[in-house]
Amino acid sequence: MDAVAxxxxxxxxxxxxxxxxVLRAPWSMRIADEAPLTVLAVLRxxxxxxxxxxxxxxxxxxxxxxxxxxxxxxxxxxxxxPQVAIGPGQVCTPLGAAxxxxxxxxxxxxxxxxxxxxxxxxxxxxxxVGERLVRALPALVVVPPDEATAAVTGLLAAEMAxxxxxxxxVLDRLLDVALVSALRAWAAQPGTGAPGWYLAHGxxxxxxxxxxxxxxxxxxxxxGSLASAVGVSRATLARRFTDLVGEPPMxxxxxxxxxxxxxxxxxxxxxxxxxxxxxxxxxxxxxxTAFKRVTGVSPAGHRAAASS
Numbered sequence: 001m002d003a004v005a006x007x008x009x010x011x012x013x014x015x016x017x018x019x020x021x022v023l024r025a026p027w028s029m030r031i032a033d034e035a036p037l038t039v040l041a042v043l044r045x046x047x048x049x050x051x052x053x054x055x056x057x058x059x060x061x062x063x064x065x066x067x068x069x070x071x072x073x074x075x076x077x078x079x080x081x082p083q084v085a086i087g088p089g090q091v092c093t094p095l096g097a098a099x100x101x102x103x104x105x106x107x108x109x110x111x112x113x114x115x116x117x118x119x120x121x122x123x124x125x126x127x128x129v130g131e132r133l134v135r136a137l138p139a140l141v142v143v144p145p146d147e148a149t150a151a152v153t154g155l156l157a158a159e160m161a162x163x164x165x166x167x168x169x170v171l172d173r174l175l176d177v178a179l180v181s182a183l184r185a186w187a188a189q190p191g192t193g194a195p196g197w198y199l200a201h202g203x204x205x206x207x208x209x210x211x212x213x214x215x216x217x218x219x220x221x222x223x224g225s226l227a228s229a230v231g232v233s234r235a236t237l238a239r240r241f242t243d244l245v246g247e248p249p250m251x252x253x254x255x256x257x258x259x260x261x262x263x264x265x266x267x268x269x270x271x272x273x274x275x276x277x278x279x280x281x282x283x284x285x286x287x288x289t290a291f292k293r294v295t296g297v298s299p300a301g302h303r304a305a306a307s308s
Contacts, residue, residue: 016175017090017122020107020160024114027098028075030082031066033090037123037134038066039179040074041153045116048075051140061145063153063182067137076116090122106160119157121175136195146185152178197252200244205232209241209249217257218280223249253280258294261287265303272299 017035020043031038040049041063049056049064051072058064066072073082083098092100102108143149156174159167187194200206208230213221226249227237241249257279264275276287284299291299 016172017120017124018106018156018160018171018175019120020157021116021118021120022103022107022109022112022114023076023116023118024109024111025076025116026080027110027114027116028073028077028080028082030071030073030085030095032071032088033086033122034069034088035122035124036068037137037179038068039119039121039175039182040064040066041119041121041149041157041178043117043119043153043157045114046076047116047118048078049073049140049142050075050078054140056140056142058142059145061150063143063146063149063178063185065137065141065143065179065182065186067134067139067141070139072140074118104161105163117157119153119160121156121178123175136197138193141182141186141192143182143186144189146181149178149181149185152181196244196246200241203240203244205230205237206241206244209237210245210252213249213253213256217253217260218278220280221250221253254290254294257281258291261291261299262295262302265299266306268303268307275299 021029023045040047040058042058042060044060046060047058049058049066049072051066052070055078056064075082081096083094083096084100085093085095087093094100098110100108100110103112152174156171156178159170159174164170183198186192187198197210200210209226212219212226212229219225223238224234227234230237232240238248241252245252247255261275261279264270264278265272272284272287276282276284279287281287281290288299291297291302295302297305
């Protein structure tokens with residue numbers, strides 16, 4: 001399993017917020033929903049994204065990934081004052097005389113015939129594994145128009161206009177595909193600053209080691225056993241892994257195991273003992289010790305917080 005597949009395979013979109021916005025200039029929206037991650041695609045027209053002093057123009061077909069909880073503004077022009085503010089829970093507050101209204105299934109805007117159409121997909125609560133992906137991203141990722149990504153966002157937009165049985169699950173999965181497609185297109189560009197674990201996937205030594213860790217976290221891995229499995233010396237793997245990923249192999253393994261455990265703890269049907277075995281710890285005590293060292297809370301405390 002490669003790095004992106006591993007990071008998205010467990011926690012996927014569930015009841016994600018999805019909206020198609022049809023807009024005629026002038027328009028501007030201040031987004032302060034504190035969502036961990038948002039996918040914003042320009043289906044038609046253009047839009048500006050302003051975040052943290054940075055302003056980026058998005059043309060038709062471009063996609064932006066926005067890492068929360070930092071607020072941002074989407075507008076027809078950087079000079080247009082925000083007309084609405086979107087807060088936590090997607091609560092909309094008007095800021096001026098301009099009117100935004102519903103325009104059909106999962107659609108809203110200020111003009112049904114507006115020249116700009118945006119698609120917004122918001123991950124409201126990513127799991128701990130997903131957080132490793134989110135933390136690795138810049139506050140704003142801009143993906144230029146890409147044929148594969150455009151095909152996915154087009155399909156997602158078409159499905160958003162429907163209201164059929166099981167539609168929420170279909171939309172969640174399509175949003176996941178759109179996110180992965182955008183990530184791949186972004187990381188393929190030279191000099192983007194893609195996370196080390198993503199770039200390392202293509203390395204002939206570190207890539208196989210990462211796949212072993214992701215596929216078999218319960219194995220009693222050591223640097224030596226990982227090195228043997230990929231056919232290099234212990235020193236070579238340790239040096240190369242640290243250089244490319246940004247942390248030593250065992251540190252990465254621990255973080256991966258704890259992230260998996262955190263997501264599994266959201267399922268009340270799983271015992272801590274069972275989770276410990278699935279992620280590579282011999283006893284619940286061993287998992288609890290490592291979990292608290294990494295996260296600052298016990299597995300029981302994390303489970304209680306997640307359930308609330």
